[in-house]
Amino acid sequence: MTSFFSCGGLLRRSLLACCAGAALMTAHAAAAQGAERPGPIAIDSQPLGSALTALARQADVQVLFAPSLVRGRQAGRVSGNFEPREALRQLLVGTGLRATPTGERTYTITAETAAAPSVMEELVVTAQKRAAAIEDVPVAVAVVDGEDATRRNITSVTDLVDEVAGLSVNYAFGGTNYGLISIRGIGGADDYKPNGNPSVALHVDGVYQTSNAYLGMPLFDLERIEILKGPQGTLYGRNTTAGVINAITRGPGDQVEGRARAEYGSYDYVAFEAAVGGPVTDRVGLRLAVLAEAGGGFMDGAGAGLLAGFRPSVRGVVQTQVPPLVNPGRREGFGDKNLVAGRGTLSVAFAPETELTLKLFGSRDRGDTRQYDRIARSLDATLANAGENADPYEFYSVAYPSHEIDIYGGSAMLEHRVRENLNFTAVGGWQGSQRAVQGNGDGSPYPASQFDADETLSQASLELRLSDETGGRLDWLVGGFFVRDEVDFDTNWISYSALTIYDNLHQQERDSLAAFGQADYRLTSRLQLSAGLRYTRDTASYRGRNVDRNPWGISTFTTTFATTNPFVWDEDFEDDNVSGRLTLKYDVTSDLNVFVSAGTGYRGGGFDGTSIFTVAETQPFASETVDAYEAGLRWTTSRLRVSLDAFRYRFKELQATTRLSNDTNGRANVGRARSDGAEITIGAELFRTGRQSFYLDASATFLDTEVLSFSSNRVAEVLQTVGDPLPGAPDVSATLALNHHLELAGDWRLDSRLGVTHHGEESNRLNASPGNTAPAYTLVNARVELTAPGDWSLYAYGRNITDEVYFPELNGAARLVGAPATYGVGARFAF
Template sequence: MQGKAANMLRNGIAALAIASACWGAAGGADAQPRSARTEAASFDIPAQPLGAALNQFAIQSGKDVLFSPDVTRAKTSRAVRGVYSPEDALAALLPDDTLVFRKSDDDTFLIEAAATSGTDAAWRGEDRIVVTAQRREQQITDVGISMAVFQAGEIEEKRIGDLYDIADATPSLDVVLGNGSNNPTITLRGVGTTNPWLNNNPSVAIYADDLYLPSSVLLTFPVFDLERIEVLKGPQIGLYGRNSTAGAANFISARPTDEFEGYADVSYGNYDAVDARAAISGPLNDQLRFRIAGLLQKGGGYIDRAGTEGTTAGFTRVPGVIPGVASVPAEEGFGDKDIAAIRASLSWTPGDGVEFLLIGHYGKDESEYIGSTNTNGDRLGVFAPPSDEPFVDYDDAHLFADAEQYGAVLQARVALGDRYELVSVTGYTELDRLYAIGDFVPTRIAEPTFDEKVSTFSQELRLSYNADRLYWLLGASYSMDDIDYRREMISYDFLLGTLGTAFDQDDRAYAAFGQAEFELAPKWSVSGSLRYTNERKEYAGGSFDIDPFGTSLITVAFPNLAGGGIFLEPTYDDEDLSGNATVNWKPVDDTLVYASVGRGFKSGGFDGSGITDESSLTPFGPEKLWAYETGVKTALSGGAFSLAASFFYYDYTDKQVLALVDLGAGFNEAIIQNAASSRIFGGDVQADWRPVDTLRFSVSATFLDSKVTKWVSADPAETAARIGNELPGTPEASVTGAVAHSLPLGAAWTLNTTVWATYADSVFRDIENSPNLKSDSYALLNGRLELTQTEGGLSVYLFAKNVLDEEYVTAVRSLVGMEGNFYGAPRTFGAGLRYAF
């Protein structure tokens, strides 16, 4: 099978190269944007104050450029080097979408502030997406990485509000609920973990404004007032560090602006869902700019709680000693959101080429957490689900949450002459939360309450150099991650007591890294990155029997807890050297063919579940991934049509998986071990077509094939049962598509219509490939209809998600023989009002 994958890669490279040449012969080199281009010229303009850069552009292009000093004040240009038409060079030079240019005749360009109406015909660079995937601003067609990019308009249109919404819009990105919705587990292209514990790092490195978030519990922050989201596929170890085996995701918040602007957006939907958000931004003086954005979400609960009245209320296995199950009335509309968040940013530019950006955030979440719907009754045989309705919670427990998350990031950028730039990123984030999630049955089998604190501090420095044919970056980073964890697992009706677990974990990591890109010839370049990481994790914790009624069987089930419990203080030390290399070929303008090879790793550590055996605290080692990829990106007709396609093969070893350990007496425990090796191959394709300015089509798809190739076990039967299995969270096909249309209604209004759909193939949720823990395939249809003022800032809109009311399972849960499903939301719809100025 590996030979088949290698042949697939070789054939893919050849096919992509031939296709690129054909596109070039068909007119790629001569493709014109919707505004006519003029003859190409050679440009060499470094990043610098925008006014000076425009003067250099005028000299090198031989064109006249008109602009007001107020328009360019406190702005820094992007570097432009190479052969471009004047229009393309100027579009690449302008630093952001707040500026546009008009062409009054063949030799004169006028630079001005962008209009807010969205109907300005000036060249805005909208068709040339700029990303920072490689820690510098580049056009997406210049970056040899497969990625999904969501800009502010699309985030708003599709109501992308959290990590789960991003997964719905990104083929091959699979996000599964863990501990309710508190600890999401992430898989990208089949690489990821099924372990939801807060001390296990996700395989997709998540960054919020350049601050690394080391734990999945920090990924539940609300998404609002963003400039862009970038999801990078494949190992990103060189620039993004450890735990980016599957890829990386950047959340980039909207920046303070040079002009006063803002918006207010309020919507109301079924299930009494209220969503209100607003932002205001502008200058305080010539050097200071600010932005404040806020979010409030209420309601939206669509779960029915069955309660215990008439079923298990009063049940106890030890009458007169252990109180009976509480009498809980039935309740409709459970699962309401109760979230408030605010973000404040301050930008200071004390001089040319110097900027400091301080971003602070605070959020509070007191939402009702949604549990899974039980499908097979409880462990005692006392309860059986009375129906197969999808949105029913049978818990007797009081489900509550009280979470706060806050922090700040300070970014400093200093231009050292025309070629060098120094960047410093200092950040801190902390999450404090207390919550209970229940065990999805109306008896007290295993009802956990969690008290957690997670904090992270990091400091990163980067020095970069950008010359005619050479770009390099050198960096160093230090991070401190601290976790305090307490859990009480009530088991009054099963083990007749309570299992307590507590631990503290400190993680310290140092890294040195670098990247370089060199132009071998006008159409050829090579790039590579390398990172050295040194990491140490210190763990102190264990489990103990809490016996409130003198009846506990905890020590019978877990003999190692007899005599006061188990407490250990292990440490984990590791160092790694990883990186990647890429060859880039640009046969014509706006077309890139690339081939890359890279190695990534995900840190080892400790199991963070119930610690009932010393083997639970034996550190598991890192998992490793060798990735081979080839791809093409092209933009034709001035960006009116774009296509990206890639083929990849992964050699995935020492995968961290939950494997059962026999504890005796008929009990076992799932503990993380390096038990599996596997291979994954597949392909991505993205296409975007805008035949006219008012109509746009887009489609994105990923196809995957995964297989376990090795399993480490003392049980030959277990090994035989695992070999050949699919990896969890790896659908064979996942597709998203969208159509957007704008219809002018006279001179005053425009009607914008967006329809998008998502399809995901069936997928196993465990590495055992248990048929009862499998999510079936599903398709979702969504839409938005918006009436917008042409010259004003008022918009009125209608929205709907899951229009066809598809019943689908997003995740499954298994607990001491009990099984349950997490269902995706039913049809939701509503209306909103937005005003921007």
């Protein structure tokens, strides 16, 4: 609890800012009558489904409807300042449908001559840079809305693992602050250092994140998270070979509203989140949001154990000049969080057709660095494991490392309707990060090496798009993208294998420039052809040096790593690429459509960011390419939504972190690989009565991956690796959730959810041994929430309620253990 209140000053200032913003907006909104305010609406005549999604976006409301109810109907033109209800009424004139308010800023579309039918909630996504119903998007996309993210405690990208099928996280060589996200088995072999080019591109409010270091960015006050699976490039900022995670935060909205959440859980976990937003004037909106997390550490540190006071020996002689291993004593509850984050959003409507949205954000993380445990000494009697026991939640160490991670920045989005059917969008962003991270991937008091890294990252980007997105016979989009990022990272290593302390000092600068476009043309009323093209040019410069300090006078640095001291390099890289995609979608019926697609993907080459010792390691690795093929089916009725996808990827010049010729871990092109698989997603309303409903959602991803060829001068590793699965590619990953809603007397409501997630066996590196392959695991989670008429609620949850002992990662004798059974309670309030 002490660490949580050490952030109290920043938290108090954030809360005061929220309260001041709420008071200001409440004063301006007091003159407004009712819950709605008029706002600019500009919708052209188009298919009704497209018009409703466009209105939902412009008026910042939710519109629920069955796709089969609106297909074949046409909406008329609506333009002017309207309350959402009036805009919907005009939009539905002559369609035989009506809009009925069914919740706060929520409307349900029903037939005028019938009682409201049971309908599936319409999921609207912007996966193709425009609002569209999810079943009409011919790409594999999963969506987690903001409320669901809160209920599932998703506050970072890595929290999506075990919540979305087909996603995995791999830490492997770099430790728990260097996670690698993979989608459909691609990305788990990435570079764990901050200068890499991730296979999975993360976007936050339209801004591309250049480094996996930004995976630690907290996600809160979300509108939704979209996960696009497979190579992307004709619509998104930077080319990618695995997929895109697109996090979209909430905007101010057109009425004052706010929410707050407080939670307490196992291992003294405490969380607080609050947000308030709404109009300040008729043209200006403001939203402020804060998040704080503390505690939750479930590991116990047992000190150095039998290795306390140990010094290495050289030819049988104890090296007394080497400091002995210290015993830091015992520490309970290690792994606590200590995080505070805030965001401010300002929207300005200069005119009905022009709006500017500005966002500023920052986060401060001072938590413990999650530690590895080691297997029992009876199973590993080496010196490096002395003093260990069989308890997976207890570890031995000479230190309890922490980290200091600050992420900050801002973005601006300008949206302008040039004329009917022509829209211009500009998205600019700047952000940076300061990181100080300690740790080792050994899980032992006497590791082969341990590190202390200081990293400074900065990036600036600009994306421009011009589009016709009216949902007519031809939709098109063209755009340009530029990003520049710089990384300075200095790592101090204690190497007991080389009997020395040495420094790695690195600096990298990169530019990426791209032009892209896509056109969707409806050949007939049922058949649509989509074609996209992208040109990318990447350049990078990389320089640095390794310096052996040799503080003990017994260094074997030059012989161990086959290098010189100091070792200095200065290299450049450049490449360009043209990639594209063709998609054919056919509407079999109003409820069923199928699609096929073929395309290519590209990921720019660059430089290894680990400890570079030889000239060969300074040379840039080549760009990675993929040939991608996919087929899918989307079937939606009033009670059922089904998606089926099959895919086939073929990679050339696969980039991967692997064991290099001098026995260090580095990044290189290792050959060819494939990833084949299938996915299924089902959402079904099992039953609905006047007072309760029961809903099921389930998804599963099945993977068959293989290394087809492997480049190495070690014959044994070639033989061992070819035919192996890719890292971060579980054969099966699946989720299933049952959701129950019950209306009680006096407008009280009870909602409950039972979720099961399964993660199949997976390795964490190429040429993996059994000690690098984590077994499958299954987790069971539950949650129940009681909501009062006054928009406040109490909830309770349990995660891993079967208390399964599982290991998201094995790294030889070291293992990363997952959280045991945890429970918590909380309260939420909204106005």
